[in-house]
Amino acid sequence: xxxxxxxxxxxxxxxxxxxxxxxxxxxxxxxxxxxPVPLRAAWAPSRHASQPGLLTVSAASLPTGNGEGSAALALxxxxxxxxxxxxxxxxxxxxxxxxxxxxxxxxxxxxDRVWAAICSGAAEADPRLLQAAVLLTxxxxxxxxxxxxxAFPALQPPQPFxxxxxxxxxxxxxxxxxxxxxxxxxxxxACSSYVASTGLPAWLVRVDGDADSSGAGITTAPLTxxxxxxxxxxxxxxxxxxxxxxxxxxxxxxxxxWPLRNLLLMAAARWRVRRLRVLCLRERRGRFDADASxxxxxxxxxxxPGFHPAPLGGWEPxxxxxAGPRTADLAPAMDPRxxxxxxx
Amino acid sequence: xxxxxxxxxxTQSAFKEKGVLTPEEFVAAGDYLVHxxxxxxWEAGDLKKGRPFLPPGKQFLITRNVPCLRRAAAVExxxxxxxxxxxEDDEGEGWITADRSARPGAAAAGGITTTNDDGxxxxxxxxxxxxGGSGGAAGAVAEAVGDxxGGSGGxxxxxxxEEEEEEVPDIDDLELxxxxxxxxxxxxxxxxxxxxxxxxxxxxxxxxTRTYDLLITYDKYYSVPRFWLIGYDENRQPLTSEQxxxxxxxxxxxxxxxxxxxxxxxxxxxxxxxxxxxxxxxxHKLSERVADxxxxxPVERYLVLFLKFIASVVPTIEYDYTMAAGTQ
Numbered sequence: 275x276x277x278x279x280x281x282x283x284x285x286x287x288x289x290x291x292x293x294x295x296x297x298x299x300x301x302x303x304x305x306x307x308x309x310p311v312p313l314r315a316a317w318a319p320s321r322h323a324s325q326p327g328l329l330t331v332s333a334a335s336l337p338t339g340n341g342e343g344s345a346a347l348a349l350x351x352x353x354x355x356x357x358x359x360x361x362x363x364x365x366x367x368x369x370x371x372x373x374x375x376x377x378x379x380x381x382x383x384x385x386d387r388v389w390a391a392i393c394s395g396a397a398e399a400d401p402r403l404l405q406a407a408v409l410l411t412x413x414x415x416x417x418x419x420x421x422x423x424x425a426f427p428a429l430q431p432p433q434p435f436x437x438x439x440x441x442x443x444x445x446x447x448x449x450x451x452x453x454x455x456x457x458x459x460x461x462x463x464a465c466s467s468y469v470a471s472t473g474l475p476a477w478l479v480r481v482d483g484d485a486d487s488s489g490a491g492i493t494t495a496p497l498t499x500x501x502x503x504x505x506x507x508x509x510x511x512x513x514x515x516x517x518x519x520x521x522x523x524x525x526x527x528x529x530x531x532w533p534l535r536n537l538l539l540m541a542a543a544r545w546r547v548r549r550l551r552v553l554c555l556r557e558r559r560g561r562f563d564a565d566a567s568x569x570x571x572x573x574x575x576x577x578x579p580g581f582h583p584a585p586l587g588g589w590e591p592x593x594x595x596x597a598g599p600r601t602a603d604l605a606p607a608m609d610p611r612x613x614x615x616x617x618x
Numbered sequence: 619x620x621x622x623x624x625x626x627x628x629t630q631s632a633f634k635e636k637g638v639l640t641p642e643e644f645v646a647a648g649d650y651l652v653h654x655x656x657x658x659x660w661e662a663g664d665l666k667k668g669r670p671f672l673p674p675g676k677q678f679l680i681t682r683n684v685p686c687l688r689r690a691a692a693v694e695x696x697x698x699x700x701x702x703x704x705x706e707d708d709e710g711e712g713w714i715t716a717d718r719s720a721r722p723g724a725a726a727a728g729g730i731t732t733t734n735d736d737g738x739x740x741x742x743x744x745x746x747x748x749x750g751g752s753g754g755a756a757g758a759v760a761e762a763v764g765d766x767x768g769g770s771g772g773x774x775x776x777x778x779x780e781e782e783e784e785e786v787p788d789i790d791d792l793e794l795x796x797x798x799x800x801x802x803x804x805x806x807x808x809x810x811x812x813x814x815x816x817x818x819x820x821x822x823x824x825x826x827t828r829t830y831d832l833l834i835t836y837d838k839y840y841s842v843p844r845f846w847l848i849g850y851d852e853n854r855q856p857l858t859s860e861q862x863x864x865x866x867x868x869x870x871x872x873x874x875x876x877x878x879x880x881x882x883x884x885x886x887x888x889x890x891x892x893x894x895x896x897x898x899x900x901x902h903k904l905s906e907r908v909a910d911x912x913x914x915x916p917v918e919r920y921l922v923l924f925l926k927f928i929a930s931v932v933p934t935i936e937y938d939y940t941m942a943a944g945t946q
């Protein structure tokens with residue numbers, strides 16, 4: 275069976291606001307302290323054809339100057355800015371520290387936190403806890419040059435997740451008959467409303483009745499409703515169909531985005547399922563779009579007793595595809611000397 | 619601006635007569651835009667920069683990561699078409715005419731970007747821009763190295779940056795080879811470091827493009843919405859003002875589109891903005907035309923119509939301006 279592969283999250287720093295705020299934080303509040311500082315980032319589903327959803331940080335991602343940096347982070351309800359997640363920010367004192375930083379230990383810590391949220395059930399109530407992020411930075415304040423390296427840690431299952439069937443369209447997953455397209459559109463609309471009201475990136479979808487007729491009923495429910503819905507669905511073979519639905523950062527025709535990884539491990543650990551139908555929803559024109567979305571039939575490995583997942587850093591490659599930090603050169607926008615020259 | 623700080627905000631509605639908005643009308647039109655085009659949302663921005671005449675959570679409208687697939691030079695024909703369309707009805711006095719003397723406001727506010735037609739011709743050709751898709755990173759690094767080595771910096775063209783490629787970028791000492799083993803990850807294909815290759819590298823279905831964050835603020839002095847473009851390159855690094863102007867119709871680059879202090883950015887950060895001095899005029903004409911066709915034009919639709927007008931200035935950015943602006 276084919277191994278299910280995920281498109282990594284891609285980062286974007288809102289340069290106009292983030293870097294100068296970070297510089298202020300380093301100069302006036304952190305000083306020689308390197309962190310971690312709580313970072314509030316947000317990732318978005320794919321919103322344009324062939325454009326993946328990005329994980330964005332801006333000035334609002336940083337703790338406000340006068341609070342203690344280690345205060346617990348309360349995630350705000352998601353708007354169209356995307357789904358918030360809590361990350362760890364390090365503001366290192368030298369550029370070389372980015373390379374010598376103990377990235378393995380940091381990934382281990384982040385993954386342990388996610389695993390604890392899975393085991394306690396907290397992640398079921400708030401699936402945003404499943405996605406972690408780490409950001410290493412070095413600010414060369416004199417030259418308005420900033421080095422940074424994102425990581426999106428992932429938990430490794432004992433064996434890879436595999437595709438039990440080839441990826442399909444939403445309509446095909448719902449029966450593939452002529453009326454299924456209509457049901458798929460209604461399903462996408464129901465998912466849009468669920469996300470608008472909860473701000474959560476993962477939920478359950480139940481499709482009642484015959485998808486080929488227009489009488490199909492669509493219900494959305496939080497992940498915590500899994501056991502109850504599963505029993506109903508299992509009662510009869512002609513019963514309702516149950517799907518795990520996620521907002522999907524990937525724009526690829528056959529691959530889901532990174533945030534699904536930890537969610538699948540949660541399904542394997544908490545729900546003990548070996549087979550799961552997943553709907554990966556992507557937006558077009560600001561709403562989930564059935565045609566752009568993807569349905570997957572996934573086989574999950576069995577977790578042995580006492581299983582503890584191995585961590586994976588998920589460090590974002592730089593512009594050249596290599597392991598290493600990226601550089602943001604803000605001198606053309608921020609250096610008074612260059613601005614003065616450009617203004618002549 | 620200084621005038622903005624001392625003048626009071628407009629309180630009398632004059633949308634029908636002059637095409638201007640009060641802050642309340644701006645918020646109403648913004649609410650309508652957010653409702654009908656959910657890609658747009660309200661934001662609070664930096665609290666320290668908040669405008670007291672707007673609600674704290676509704677300081678500006680934003681839509682993020684809008685792809686920009688082509689440079690403006692490649693869609694000039696489209697631009698000309700749009701131009702004729704807008705000009706048709708308005709008896710030669712349209713905002714689009716290149717008569718610079720008719721726009722003293724633009725010239726004054728242009729300030730740092732004095733119109734320089736010769737300079738504009740230095741904008742890289744489409745081929746160069748496309749090559750920049752993969753060469754951009756290396757170019758930027760080379761430029762950065764040049765600056766660090768005591769170069770004069772500032773405003774150098776892409777071609778020059780590419781010439782400096784032989785210099786070893788200092789970032790190499792910040793790269794590792796220890797990639798994690800992860801068979802479940804699709805890796806973006808490594809991008810060629812050199813200037814060769816097309817713009818669309820990476821995985822087969824991932825097209826690397828520039829993206830824009832688009833902002834709409836309220837301009838108190840002109841009592842109209844103001845449009846901002848914050849650009850990012852294929853590697854999601856900020857675009858320079860030169861690069862942003864490549865995505866603006868040539869007719870408007872450096873004239874109606876000028877570089878101004880970012881409305882919510884750090885001190886000194888510049889962003890491209892469409893100068894609002896002609897907005898009221900154009901909006902008045904456009905809304906009258908819509909009203910002629912279909913009766914009443916409610917003020918809530920103002921921003922939807924405004925975005926249609928913006929689309930002719932920035933033809934390359936594929937944001938969602940296709941919905942009907944009329945009364946139907």
